[in-house]
Amino acid sequence: MQITAPGTHTDIALTDYHGDICDAPSLSSSMARTLINECPAFLHANSYLNPNFTPEPKEHFEFGTASHLMFLEPDLLAERLDVIDAPDWRKKDAQDARAAARTNGKVPMLIGQMAELEAMRAALFAHPIASKAFVGGQAEMSAFVRDGNIWLKARPDYVRPESLVDYKTATSANPKEFARRAFALGYHQQAAWYLDVLKAATGEVRSDFWFVTQAKVAPYLVTVCRFGDDAIDAGRALNRKAIDEFKRCVDTGEWHGYRNPETPDQDTAFILNLPTFAQREVDQLIAA
Numbered sequence: 001m002q003i004t005a006p007g008t009h010t011d012i013a014l015t016d017y018h019g020d021i022c023d024a025p026s027l028s029s030s031m032a033r034t035l036i037n038e039c040p041a042f043l044h045a046n047s048y049l050n051p052n053f054t055p056e057p058k059e060h061f062e063f064g065t066a067s068h069l070m071f072l073e074p075d076l077l078a079e080r081l082d083v084i085d086a087p088d089w090r091k092k093d094a095q096d097a098r099a100a101a102r103t104n105g106k107v108p109m110l111i112g113q114m115a116e117l118e119a120m121r122a123a124l125f126a127h128p129i130a131s132k133a134f135v136g137g138q139a140e141m142s143a144f145v146r147d148g149n150i151w152l153k154a155r156p157d158y159v160r161p162e163s164l165v166d167y168k169t170a171t172s173a174n175p176k177e178f179a180r181r182a183f184a185l186g187y188h189q190q191a192a193w194y195l196d197v198l199k200a201a202t203g204e205v206r207s208d209f210w211f212v213t214q215a216k217v218a219p220y221l222v223t224v225c226r227f228g229d230d231a232i233d234a235g236r237a238l239n240r241k242a243i244d245e246f247k248r249c250v251d252t253g254e255w256h257g258y259r260n261p262e263t264p265d266q267d268t269a270f271i272l273n274l275p276t277f278a279q280r281e282v283d284q285l286i287a288a
Contacts, residue, residue, distance in 0.1 A: 003144045003151065008201050012142045017155055019048045022144065025250050026151035029193040032242035033186035040245065044255040059089075062107045063216070067169050069107075070117050071124065072139035072157055082106040083114055116216070120169075123220035130212045130222045133165045134158050143201035150247055154197035163208040164194050173215040173223045187211065188227050189242075192235035 001012065003022040012021070018028070034043045044050055069077050082101035086094035088110065101108035109117075125131045137160035144153050158165040166187075170178065182188065191209035199205055209232075214222045227235070249255050260268050274282065 003153075006145045006201055008141050008143045008198075010138060010141050014140070014155070017142050017153065022151040022153070024146075024149060024151055025049070025246070026144070026153050027243060027246045028153050028155075029190045029239075032193060032239055032246070033189050035242040035245050036189070036238050037186060039258045040249045040255040041257045044249075049255075057102050062109070063113065064169055065107050066109050066113070067117055067120065067214075068157065068167060070121055071134055071167055080107055081114075082108050083111055084108055085111050087112065119218070120214055120216070120220045124212070124214055124222050127222040127224075129224045130214075133160075133210065133212050133224065134167075136160060137165075143197050145197055145200040147243060148247060150243070150250060152193075152197050152200075152243070154194045154201075156194045156198065159198065160206070163206050163210055164191075164198065165210045165212060166190070166194075168211055168213045169216050170213055171216060173213045173221040175223050175225055178211070178213050178223065178225065182211070182227075186235070186238070188231040188235035189238050190235070191227055192232045193239050195232070196236065196239070 001009075001016065001021065003009075003026075020026075031043055031047055034046070046053060066081055069080055082097070082104070084094055084097045084101070086097070089095055089098060094110075098108040137158050139158050140155060141159045142153065142155045144151055146152075156164045157167050168178075170181065172178070191211075195206060195209055208226050210224060210226050212222065212224050214220055256267070258270075259266070260270060273279075
């Protein structure tokens with residue numbers, strides 16, 4: 001399938017969505033965040049823009065994929081997962097089985113990991129708020145809209161009539177810890193991106209973007225949270241900056257490395273200042 005018109009689709013595989021699926025260059029939320037936090041050269045080398053790029057399988061990503069299937073698309077579990085009857089990946093038989101699963105396009109999971117996922121599912125559906133998050137909507141909907149010479153694409157975990165929901169696994173579901181991690185990973189950009197692209201693609205306004213975060217360790221605690229309006233506005237401004245930068249790279253064919261925000265049109269040397277916390281420690285040492 002090649003996308004040639006704006007709209008939404010529910011039959012696009014995740015690998016196709018992240019690939020060269022549109023009739024012009026396309027930009028996703030994760031790509032936009034890479035442009036903001038890294039640089040165009042890094043994005044070009046580590047995305048579909050590089051024809052030689054092959055994502056390296058990572059176990060924590062595979063666990064996240066399996067958890068999404070467990071909650072959002074349980075009917076695809078048997079088709080997408082390959083459960084390996086081994087206690088860990090240390091023995092050669094288990095490693096060979098994992099490699100074979102990946103070769104066949106499946107997600108390898110240890111039998112013990114599947115037990116963890118079942119326990120996580122039980123904990124989530126026992127939560128009074130999170131248990132209602134993935135009901136009455138559509139999972140894994142892909143949306144596409146045109147923005148000048150490029151496409152913008154989004155794939156929320158779950159689309160409800162009045163809101164969007166994103167499921168995250170983490171080492172901790174503590175809201176204070178998630179707030180720090182969410183900012184570092186640009187989740188405020190992700191929330192703004194999905195809300196805006198879905199609105200443009202469907203004409204429907206959804207007021208909220210909810211994160212359902214679950215710890216990967218017992219008792220598999222769950223928290224539900226969202227960003228305030230100021231954070232969404234900040235994410236929206238950063239997204240616009242990323243879109244404009246992507247368009248410039250597409251137009252010029254130049255995917256430059258790291259540059260100083262004060263001189264974005266040229267390479268330059270950098271002047272480094274101590275982070276605030278480090279300067280505070282230095283001041284305390286000098287005073288002592």
